[in-house]
Amino acid sequence: MKNIIIGSSAAGISAAEALRRADPTCEIVMISDEPNPLYSRPLISYYLAGELPEERIYYRPPDFYERNRIEARLGRRAVRVEPRANRVILDNGEELEYDNLLLATGAVPVFPEIEGLEKRGVFGFRTLKDAKEMLRLLPEVKEAVVLGGGLVGLKAAVGLRARGVEVTVAVGSPHLLSQMIDARASEIYGELLEAHGIKVATGMEPAKILGDSQVTGVLMRSGEELPCQLVVVGKGVRANLEPVEGTEVRYDYGIIIDEHCRTNIPNIYAAGDVAQSYDVVRGEHWTNALWPCAVEQGRVAGLNMAAKEAVYRGSIGMNSVQLFDLPVISAGLAGLRERDFDEELIVQPAPRVYKRLVLRGDRVVGFILVGEIENAGLIRSLVAKGVSVAGLKDQLLRESFGFSEVLPLIEGRSERFPEREYQELIETMRLVS
Amino acid sequence: MERIFCDLRRCLACGACELACAVEHSSSKDLFRAVLEGEAPVGRREVQAAPFGSVSLNISLACHHCDPAPCVDACITGAMHHEDGVVLVDQERCVGCWMCVMACPFGAITPSKLKVALKCDLCPDREGKAGRARYACVEACPTEALFAGEFVEFKRLLEEEVVPY
CATH class of the missing domain: 3.30.70.20 (Alpha-Beta Plaits)
Incomplete structure (x- = not known):
């Protein structure tokens, strides 16, 4: 069997490892447009900040391909897939045939439609190359403007600030991190960034990048000019659909996958940021471009490619980040614009501790934990499992809340909790009673 | 195991x-x-x-030392890993992003003040x-x-x- 994997980040690596473990003899080819793709994308902000040297951001050792007997085609872009011919066309015209194909092409930054994006000093913040070029330019940079107040933009802002740059974050919406948290939590982070010398300007959309060949500033729609020598565009990402555009492979915002991480074409799979999977909270297919989803989808795809049945139970939106000394974890319907819930519970026991639980009926459909994050995984699992928490909802946000209180929800429910670890607990409780 | x-x-x-x-x-x-x-x-x-x-x-x-382990899937550095069935944190590689804390359904990972994840x-x-x-x-x-x-x-x-x- 010949397997081709396009993409060599979280989903691609995870798929290749699962595939190789399940099938020691099959052929695996991995294609990546990056020359050195085995690094961890979320770590480029740590590299930019100077917290990690380059060798520490690698997710797998350099002998990964050899050790897993993978033929690596690095620095090559897959430009088109021909599902009927079972063929992938590379940017040099080369044609590769496959029995099974995995599309793990990831996502690419979205750039706003404004003038001046081609100037030296304008960056997306997605690849190691972006981070390296930003560092190379740094001696000429006194001020930087980050367009967008999402996670990527803020991590870039924190990284640049750590290098002594004067940073302004210009956010189009009235709030920072509006996809991840609500207005009150966002205020806490606004104050935190300001306290660390990062300016936050909300309600600010860019009109034009200023300068000749080199960036000298950003003209905002308000007419205000923000002088800077570096611009980071953090306006979100979109699925990299290039190789499947116009083909029979079905896609919406991302490539639609089923519970086996398979597309509508039986021998083509997709995983990671390019895939649109069933979101168990929203009840529809959704692109949750997140590291943990990419790794799990990659593994499920890899196993199925090796003809070992594996099931993907669906995703939920979630994220975790620590900016300066303040951590936040949120999941489900936690963002500013989410309205599809019946009830919210909020506690703020200290100025920098904020917890919000969002319920639909007697099920938790989202939460935000700022400052005290210990129970995030436990609450997240209740969101993902979709179980009723009727008798427990007032306890979930307490600091003392713990897993043992969830035991009655699990007891006797083998079907909803099929994982080995839950099964052992269910069996233990059955024998003890 | x-x-x-x-x-x-x-x-x-x-x-x-x-x-x-x-x-x-x-x-x-x-x-x-x-x-x-x-x-x-x-x-x-x-x-x-x-x-x-x-x-x-x-x-x-x-920690239940799950297999597959949600914390291992979620780890962005590779610090959280399986070794002969045991889920371990390589403290040198952990950056304190708390993706594992978000992932663990049992609340068995402690985010320490030293910005490393602690677990059994x-x-x-x-x-x-x-x-x-x-x-x-x-x-x-x-x-x-x-x-x-x-x-x-x-x-x-x-x-x-x-x-x-």
């Missing part, structure tokens, strides 16, 4: 396992020295009250020790509620009647 299980009928919530775990993971492995040296040892095990029908029992909880590592420094002394928490448990072994063996223990103390 040998793991640690808690017999809820025997656990008295004395907290000996929590303390023994914290001491085992301190640099001196001695409670008084650790405290005198200004180190506050952090345990990776927690005893909780478990509602059980009309009564409340106790359960000593720590099945006492690597006790490798070679035999019987109950192999794990600090198991050794410390005065009622033998904590059991180290395969789950099938633990099930056999649960089928035995408990002799009241």
